[in-house]
Amino acid sequence: MNAKADDIEPVFSITDLAQELDLTTRTIRFYEDRGLLRPARRGQQRIYSKADRTRLKLVLRGKRLGWPLDDIREMIELYETPDGERKQLEVMLAKISQSRATLLQQREDIELALSEFDDIEARCKQQLLTNH
Amino acid sequence: MNAKADDIEPVFSITDLAQELDLTTRTIRFYEDRGLLRPARRGQQRIYSKADRTRLKLVLRGKRLGWPLDDIREMIELYETPDGERKQLEVMLAKISQSRATLLQQREDIELALSEFDDIEARCKQQLLTNH
DNA sequence: GTTGACGTTGACGTAAACGTCAAGAGCGGG
């Protein structure tokens, strides 16, 4: 983490973020290519703010949920859209309810899987007892 | 084992399942290739039992959660492993707790995203009012 | 007996999400 002495806000290099979040620099640049990140530049080099880091963490959350990068980008844009026109706001609301529907479906799938795993585990442990 | 006339178990063709679950036959054959399905055969043709259909639905649930096919296969195998040796049972328990950890992480991610969406939506609606 | 619907395998194509070089810019130290 190479923060200058007179820097108020900490900034990060691409390798900083790669190490912290267990990614390769290639991956981070790829995300930028796909429009998921827009770090500032000092000459050629990328410098990442805390906001960029937060953005990247949001990407990783999206990945853990199995979302494609394009969907993740749309999702992240929701976090950063400033005051918009009426029409724009309605588009946002629609996207939000789209994403929410997906999330709810996923949560339902998870609840089901979890309870089934409980059953299987219980039978499994039962076996271990009677079988001994 | 002779089934009575009103006792026959329903079976499905590959196109039956494809239509019902909104997949292509190519996809279903691909899943078989990757070891996710093992339908019976009548000559060359595949015939799917209700159990096969259930299996396929489990695959789709795994897909909705963004799991890779190999992971889904392992997960499904948990549902069907019969009484095993002590060692085998312990392996199963380990896999279950692995999968459960993933599911819990996913659920946490979902809860976070949902509550953040609530916030964004609220601000959005507020804008729609004041902005009018 | 051939047509058409349905099914089969196999080969090849493709999009997404990166990994892996290759070649070079910039920069601080010795």
Added chain:
DNA sequence: CCCGCTCTTGACGTTTACGTCAACGTCAAC
């Protein structure tokens, strides 16, 4: 000035998860 390190931009390779033909089998219907 040169070395070593970090960072950069391509270009190409790879894996996963299928799509897309092509070529052929089968069986009931016309």
